[in-house]
Amino acid sequence: MNDGLHVVCPHCDSVNRVPRDKLGAGGHCGRCRQPLFTGHPLALREANFAQHLSRSDIPLLVDFWASWCGPCKMMAPVFERAAAELEPHVRLAKVNTEEQQALAARYGIRSIPTLILFKGGREAARISGALDLQNLLAWTRQHL
Template sequence: MSDMSHLVCPHCQAVNRVPTDRLAASPTCGQCHQPLFTGHPLAVDEAGFQKHITRNDIPVLVDFWATWCGPCQMMAPHFTQAAAQLEPRVRLLKVDTDAEQALGNRYAIRSIPTLALFRRGREVARQAGAMQAAGIVQWVRAQGA
């Protein structure tokens, strides 16, 4: 395991190298100087999704959702609460499957909300259905993240 971690900036998408033991020390982006962790999920388009799942060395948890989905709306504040608990060990993203239909199709998202956990560009776990913050955190940690 490297003692440096690559992290994609949630603000400018620059890839940063951060000492792994300094992830919890509120690191900032070397390019835009904004915090690398915000305590909130990051809404991404297809390009942002690809960059985050392939260039982050930490696991990436993705919420596939849609604006018209009642359970998705109910889960949204819980996903945000989970982000505050899981960062800096996990990056949390949100993908609107209506706006990013190609991603929904590529990952065969059949029901929403669906959580998918990625490591180094590969999906390693999936969970469909709305969850509360504690359940999200527990599920992610059960996957070794």
């Protein structure tokens, strides 16, 4: 069966339908024509968080971070490399907790960095603290 998956565009936030067997090929947005997968984490904010969380069929891994946080700065390049490895099967995103305080409060972020993996619009797993690439990939794959 070649059922389609809903994938939210990282550029214009529109919902696209991608055949499951073509997910690895990436594809382009039907609205803005930009690539649906960039291999880089997406910066989310209050205005588009719900769209990416609830309208996409692929898991969403969110890094809640702040610019003043040393461990967050240390983990940023690791998270970037993880995006290149995990897409298109997982969308990686970042939420700046200083700029998006309502999102941080909604998800009870008490320490940073905190990673939350969402599947089907619901929290599937959470971990706090900086991880190296091997542990980040292993933790994510364990909870998929």
